[in-house]
Amino acid sequence: MSARSNILNKLRTGLAGSIPRPDDFDERLVTEPWQYAPEDRITRLRNLMEAVHTEIHQVHSDNWPDKVAAILAERNLSNLLHAPATAHGQKLAEYWPKSGSSAQLLAYDRPVEEWKEELFWQVDASLTGTVGAIAATGSLVLWPDRHEPRLMSLLPPLHIALLKASEIEDNLYAMMQRQNWSAGLPTNLLLVSGPSKTADIEQVLAYGAHGPKELVVLILEDA
Amino acid sequence: MSQRIPVTELTGGFRDRAEVALADGQLRTNFRTAMDSLMKKRADAFPDEDEREGLRELGNRIKARALSRLPDLLEQLETKLTENGVKVHWAETTEQANEIVHGIIRARQGSQVVKGKSMVSEEMEMNDYLAERGVECLESDMGEYIVQLDGEKPSHIIMPAIHKNRRQVSKLFHDKLGVEETDDVNELIQVGRRTLRRKFMEADVGVSGVNFAIAETGTLLLVENEGNGRMSTTAPPVHVAVTGIEKVVENLRDVVPLLSLLTRSALGQPITTYVNMISGPRKADELDGPEEVHLVLLDNGRSGAFADAQMRQTLNCIRCGACMNHCPVYTRVGGHTYGEVYPGPIGKIVTPHMVGLHQVPDHPSASSLCGACGDVCPVKIPIPELLQRLRQENVKSPAEGPKVKDGGAKYSRKERLIWRFWQTLNSSPVLYRLFLWGATRFRKLTPKHVGPWTENHTAPVPAKRSLHDLAREHLAREHLARNGGQ
Numbered sequence: 046m047s048a049r050s051n052i053l054n055k056l057r058t059g060l061a062g063s064i065p066r067p068d069d070f071d072e073r074l075v076t077e078p079w080q081y082a083p084e085d086r087i088t089r090l091r092n093l094m095e096a097v098h099t100e101i102h103q104v105h106s107d108n109w110p111d112k113v114a115a116i117l118a119e120r121n122l123s124n125l126l127h128a129p130a131t132a133h134g135q136k137l138a139e140y141w142p143k144s145g146s147s148a149q150l151l152a153y154d155r156p157v158e159e160w161k162e163e164l165f166w167q168v169d170a171s172l173t174g175t176v177g178a179i180a181a182t183g184s185l186v187l188w189p190d191r192h193e194p195r196l197m198s199l200l201p202p203l204h205i206a207l208l209k210a211s212e213i214e215d216n217l218y219a220m221m222q223r224q225n226w227s228a229g230l231p232t233n234l235l236l237v238s239g240p241s242k243t244a245d246i247e248q249v250l251a252y253g254a255h256g257p258k259e260l261v262v263l264i265l266e267d268a
Numbered sequence: 269m270s271q272r273i274p275v276t277e278l279t280g281g282f283r284d285r286a287e288v289a290l291a292d293g294q295l296r297t298n299f300r301t302a303m304d305s306l307m308k309k310r311a312d313a314f315p316d317e318d319e320r321e322g323l324r325e326l327g328n329r330i331k332a333r334a335l336s337r338l339p340d341l342l343e344q345l346e347t348k349l350t351e352n353g354v355k356v357h358w359a360e361t362t363e364q365a366n367e368i369v370h371g372i373i374r375a376r377q378g379s380q381v382v383k384g385k386s387m388v389s390e391e392m393e394m395n396d397y398l399a400e401r402g403v404e405c406l407e408s409d410m411g412e413y414i415v416q417l418d419g420e421k422p423s424h425i426i427m428p429a430i431h432k433n434r435r436q437v438s439k440l441f442h443d444k445l446g447v448e449e450t451d452d453v454n455e456l457i458q459v460g461r462r463t464l465r466r467k468f469m470e471a472d473v474g475v476s477g478v479n480f481a482i483a484e485t486g487t488l489l490l491v492e493n494e495g496n497g498r499m500s501t502t503a504p505p506v507h508v509a510v511t512g513i514e515k516v517v518e519n520l521r522d523v524v525p526l527l528s529l530l531t532r533s534a535l536g537q538p539i540t541t542y543v544n545m546i547s548g549p550r551k552a553d554e555l556d557g558p559e560e561v562h563l564v565l566l567d568n569g570r571s572g573a574f575a576d577a578q579m580r581q582t583l584n585c586i587r588c589g590a591c592m593n594h595c596p597v598y599t600r601v602g603g604h605t606y607g608e609v610y611p612g613p614i615g616k617i618v619t620p621h622m623v624g625l626h627q628v629p630d631h632p633s634a635s636s637l638c639g640a641c642g643d644v645c646p647v648k649i650p651i652p653e654l655l656q657r658l659r660q661e662n663v664k665s666p667a668e669g670p671k672v673k674d675g676g677a678k679y680s681r682k683e684r685l686i687w688r689f690w691q692t693l694n695s696s697p698v699l700y701r702l703f704l705w706g707a708t709r710f711r712k713l714t715p716k717h718v719g720p721w722t723e724n725h726t727a728p729v730p731a732k733r734s735l736h737d738l739a740r741e742h743l744a745r746e747h748l749a750r751n752g753g754q
């Protein structure tokens with residue numbers, strides 16, 4: 046007998062004579078305490094994310110690349126990883142020569158194996174999109190795909206994320222429903238609620254444990 | 269605070285270890301400080317009692333529903349994951365689970381493994397198993413890394429290195445990694461970051477645990493703050509997730525309340541920095557992520573707990589650690605005293621099914637039954653009730669057939685006879701009076717040493733007069749006074 050059938054048999058014996066519990070999921074318990082007026086969503090998101098060291102700027106869809114250049118300049122960073130096949134990646138690439146920024150624009154356009162060393166140690170910053178955010182918990186939703194791979198939001202010490210104000214939902218439940226997550230998920234869906242951190246030594250909070258030390262969110266107010 | 273760095277080796281049984289731990293001032297300070305702060309954080313994260321109680325009730329129902337369909341959900345999970353390209357393995361014992369993991373590593377000719385936090389891999393003692401076979405298995409959670417570097421085991425399921433303070437960590441890094449000593453926690457963390465980043469890059473296989481396995485979509489959900497979980501599951505070419513069979517939930521929406529309960533109860537955070545939902549390996553056209561993803565489903569005694577409707581509730585556990593943080597015993601003796609993978613209240617109810625009650629005979633009684641654990645448990649496991657049940661199983665005679673694995677280890681005929689005598693004595697008024705008469709008259713004859721009690725207390729000596737006597741006399745006097753006044 047295989048381990049699989051042994052385990053399943055034991056569990057079935059344990060359940061003998063019992064009936065499955067009904068599905069009485071009460072969605073009000075996870076939605077009602079977490080509802081906000083549309084104009085309050087950004088405030089709630091900002092408050093929560095700023096409390097865990099996220100830097101947030103409210104910008105516009107025509108001028109956000111300026112802000113990206115300014116953020117890099119402030120920190121004296123020498124390069125920025127972008128996703129050239131995404132709309133925001135294209136916009137950034139078009140703008141970059143005009144920005145006067147000294148930072149080099151890098152593209153994530155080949156498999157990680159081909160440039161692992163560089164990706165792990167030499168990339169200073171990255172810019173990715175998001176598919177929305179959750180006001181209740183102060184979380185960004187990232188949906189990595191072939192154009193914007195998973196490691197982009199993990200390896201560089203600075204991660205800049207673009208968020209459309211109209212895509213901020215009240216709570217996780219609402220987000221799942223609106224985007225119909227149960228119909229199909231990507232390889233790796235992520236909720237990101239701040240820069241990487243740890244409190245493993247004496248419960249003292251330290252940022253930049255293994256992922257980004259800094260997270261900057263640009264909220265596109267008109268998008 | 270004292271400058272002493274304790275080197276307490278905890279050996280022997282629970283009682284011996286507890287005695288040593290209780291005498292270690294540094295250890296007690298480290299735990300007291302940490303637990304006080306974790307309790308406060310949890311309380312602050314649930315400002316609204318009604319909201320909290322509603323959510324706990326929902327969490328309990330979701331887990332109970334999942335358990336009531338457990339075999340079906342495991343099959344559904346397997347089907348979905350397989351469709352998504354994940355290979356599912358089943359293991360009845362930790363030995364089997366280790367063989368499976370080692371097989372996967374061998375097939376890739378791997379020699380380096382990085383591990384995100386996983387209590388199930390601790391259950392398996394995977395690090396040791398792999399090390400014996402020439403595979404280096406490195407912990408990547410900062411706390412776990414510190415503990416592993418010092419050749420220790422975690423002392424808390426969420427905060428593995430909570431028993432250490434910064435000076436101890438600094439000294440450890442200095443000794444083992446050759447870096448300068450420092451009192452700056454940020455610097456210490458950066459040392460860990462640099463060392464481990466190279467390992468993430470070079471590793472052949474990444475191992476992780478699972479917080480929730482979602483049957484509906486075939487998704488493995490992991491929560492963490494550091495990013496080491498994402499690293500372990502994204503950077504190496506192979507990802508192996510190991511988890512207990514109780515971690516499956518039916519629907520994606522079921523994780524909404526469970527996630528909120530978990531992070532708020534564990535750390536007082538509305539959510540962890542990362543919630544990592546993995547539904548498959550790298551797709552043909554994707555540029556990163558592991559080429560292979562495996563899930564190992566481990567039983568290790570869980571089906572034994574499942575067989576008993578009361579004990580089954582143990583499997584509700586979402587491993588938040590709140591029961592430890594609120595336990596007056598845990599706070600005083602620390603995690604290592606329990607001598608097992610899962611310490612504290614949850615450890616007491618889950619370990620007997622894994623290793624047998626005879627291995628941990630003192631655990632169910634190492635509790636004052638104050639009820640704090642049950643009050644805070646986010647999925648409403650009645651821990652004190654289960655502890656009482658385990659105490660009963662512990663003293664069942666072979667004839668009574670203990671229902672928990674290797675129960676009856678504390679059964680003693682002598683003790684049973686004494687209780688029977690006690691019962692008879694207290695249920696017969698005549699015998700009881702006779703006994704009282706004797707006990708008060710011959711009080712000088714009571715023994716000076718009565719077992720462990722007199723190690724720390726003076727022996728109890730009956731009073732000259734029994735309460736019955738005094739009351740009778742008192743009532744008689746009152747009666748007289750009333751009648752006399754007329």
Ligand code: SF4
Nearest residue numbers: 585586588589591645
């Ligand atoms: S028993 Fe309850 S409180 Fe303890 S770790 Fe499990 S879920 Fe948390």
